[in-house]
Amino acid sequence: MEIKKDIQSQQISKIQAVGYRNFPMVPKVVYGKGSFDQLGEILMPRRKNADAACIFLVDDVFEGTQLMARLPLIFNDQVILISADEEPKTDQVDALVAKIKKEYSELPSGIIGIGGGTLLDLAKAVAIMLQNEGSASKYQGWDLVRKPSIYHVGIPTISGTGAEVSRTTVLLGPDKKLGINSDYTVFDQVLLDPDLTEGVDKEQWFYTGMDCFIHCIESLNGTYLNAFSQSYGEKALELCKEVYLGSLCDSEAREKLMMASWHGGMSIAYSQVGVAHAMSYGLSYLLGVKHGIGNCLVFQHLEEFYPEGVAMFHQMRKKHGIQLPTGICAQLSDDEYDVMIKVSLGMEPLWENALGKDWRTKIGPDQLKAIYSKI
Ligand code: NAD
Ligand code: ZN
Numbered sequence: 001m002e003i004k005k006d007i008q009s010q011q012i013s014k015i016q017a018v019g020y021r022n023f024p025m026v027p028k029v030v031y032g033k034g035s036f037d038q039l040g041e042i043l044m045p046r047r048k049n050a051d052a053a054c055i056f057l058v059d060d061v062f063e064g065t066q067l068m069a070r071l072p073l074i075f076n077d078q079v080i081l082i083s084a085d086e087e088p089k090t091d092q093v094d095a096l097v098a099k100i101k102k103e104y105s106e107l108p109s110g111i112i113g114i115g116g117g118t119l120l121d122l123a124k125a126v127a128i129m130l131q132n133e134g135s136a137s138k139y140q141g142w143d144l145v146r147k148p149s150i151y152h153v154g155i156p157t158i159s160g161t162g163a164e165v166s167r168t169t170v171l172l173g174p175d176k177k178l179g180i181n182s183d184y185t186v187f188d189q190v191l192l193d194p195d196l197t198e199g200v201d202k203e204q205w206f207y208t209g210m211d212c213f214i215h216c217i218e219s220l221n222g223t224y225l226n227a228f229s230q231s232y233g234e235k236a237l238e239l240c241k242e243v244y245l246g247s248l249c250d251s252e253a254r255e256k257l258m259m260a261s262w263h264g265g266m267s268i269a270y271s272q273v274g275v276a277h278a279m280s281y282g283l284s285y286l287l288g289v290k291h292g293i294g295n296c297l298v299f300q301h302l303e304e305f306y307p308e309g310v311a312m313f314h315q316m317r318k319k320h321g322i323q324l325p326t327g328i329c330a331q332l333s334d335d336e337y338d339v340m341i342k343v344s345l346g347m348e349p350l351w352e353n354a355l356g357k358d359w360r361t362k363i364g365p366d367q368l369k370a371i372y373s374k375i
Contacts, residue, residue, distance in 0.1 A: 023269055024183045026154075026165055031192040033255070036155070040072030042189060043110060046151050050075045052109040055100060057123050059084050059115030059157060067114075067196070076104075084118035087290060090137040090173040093125040100130065107131075110151040114196075116208065117161035117170075117291065120154045124169040124185050127152035136180065137173040145182040154187040157196040159257040160208035160292065162215060162265020164190050170291075177285050177343070192262070194254040206244075206322045207292030209257055210313065213240045214295050215264040217309035218274030222353035225271050233267035236260045244316040274354035275305045278347040279371065282340030287328065296324055301374045305354065329375045341368045 030038060043054055053076045060081040062068060071079060080096070100108060107130055113123025127149040129136050139145050154164045163169075167186050168179030179185075200208075216237040219229050239260035243253045280294035289297065296313075303310040317324070329337075345351070345368070351359040 021270065023167055024186045025266075026187050026190050028189045029192065030190075031258075033193060033195045033251075035191055036067075036070060036193040036196060039112075039153075039155075039191060040074075042153070042191070043072060043112070047075075047109045048106070051104070052106045053077045053104060054110045054112060055080065055108045055126075056112045056114060057082055057096075057119055057126065059119045061199075062114070062157075065199075078103075082115075082119060082122060084116055086118075086288065087177075087284070088118055088122045088125065088169070088171050090125075090135060090140070090171045093122065093129055093136040093171065096122070096126050097129045097136075100126070107150060110153060112153040112155065114155045114157060116156065116158040117163040117211075120156060120161075120163040120187075121169040121171065123152055123154060124149070124163075124187065125171060125180060128169075128180060128182070128184055136171060137175075139180045139182070140171060140173050140176060140178040142181045143183075145180060145184050147184075149184045151188050153189040153191065155191045155193070155196065156258070156261070158200045158204065158208050159197055159254070159261040160210070160212040160264075162212065162261050162268065164192070165262055165265035166269065172285075177281060192258055194251070194258045197254050197258065202320065203322065204292070206317070206320055207290075207296055209240070209244065209260075209292075210296050210299070210316075211292045212236060212257070212261050212264040213244070213313065213316070214276050214299050214309075215268050215273060216240060217299075217306050218276060218354065219264075219267045219271045221306055221309070222271055222274055223356050224353045229267045229269075229271035232263045233271075236263035236267055239263065241312075245312075245319060272349050272353035274350055275302055278344045278350040278354070279340075279368065281347055282342075282344035282368075282372070283328070283375070285343045286332075286336060286340045289328070293324075297328060297375045298371070300324060301371050326375075329372050332372075337369050337372060338365075340372055341365045344368055 056071055056079045058081055060083050063081055111123050111127040113119045125136055128145055130150050131147045156164050168181045169185050170179045216233045219233040239256045243257045276295050276299040279298040283289040283294045355362045
């Protein structure tokens, strides 16, 4: 009898195992203050020949700064400065790919993204699209990429999004805002140098850092949670509390927030985000509100879903004197509300993670409208 039970349970776990996600992780990481100066040495073995350049996509906030002089440029390498004022778009990716193909006879040896989530996502997308036909918009979705991307490196200069570890690159396309989620999206190399985040202004530090905090709350309170996600989520949350509620010196806070971002990203890799992200996507699609601040604008009103997390968020916000903008949705028409609600409710896995399989019985357009109208 016992043996039969054992075989049955083995069969059940086999069936379940078929559904488990087998996701890639960043294969190489270097961490440490000043590690940016190792970039040249890291790239050297990846250089195919003198004609296959390294292309550095760099946030234009660094124009004219010391960091530019530290870029390990040789041969016909190129730096492309890009503004992070707007979130990345599929046609922007297409234009970058066309430019690189036009200017070089050979595919680059590597794409190096230096900046926040915006630049990291652009670098991932360009590396994919240099090897895959057509527009980036064709690949927005899950596992639509057929050919491996070219070698790409991510170097965050602001902490929180987890874009440095994730298998997605979030792009605004002609008809949707959706990631290119694929095994080929993941960086081949990440360089984590906490000193690079030194110049971030306070508001942006708070908004992008809260993206990480919200990843933790949504992952740890979701129905998809498992021991893998929990282990990373709890660590990330602990680090966020130290950074935003503790009394660390600036340098320690930069180090810890960088690791919080990494762990928060790992946590959602094996679970999912929730209500704040689903609703923030609606805001971003209609109004172009950026990810970090958009999450904060929504999250502040989600006490019904995440009571402890929202209370802690307000504690952090007050401690750092952050005033969130108000009246963002005040002038919107009913049709505009409907667009945001449709985009948000379209994020099915996020709702399922947040509220369970029967989420449709628990949330609907009226509740979403009531929350949006408070923003
Ligand atoms: P960001 O890249 O949009 O940058 C925010 C601001 O900070 C910009 O003005 C930028 O110039 C500035 N900045 C960056 N580093 C700086 C530095 N060291 N000194 C001074 N200023 C600096 O910010 P973000 O919040 O990191 O990224 C948001 C983007 O990330 C969104 O497009 C979002 O969709 C994406 N995202 C992606 C993932 C993913 O898994 N791929 C996850 C979450 C968010
Ligand atoms: Zn996020």
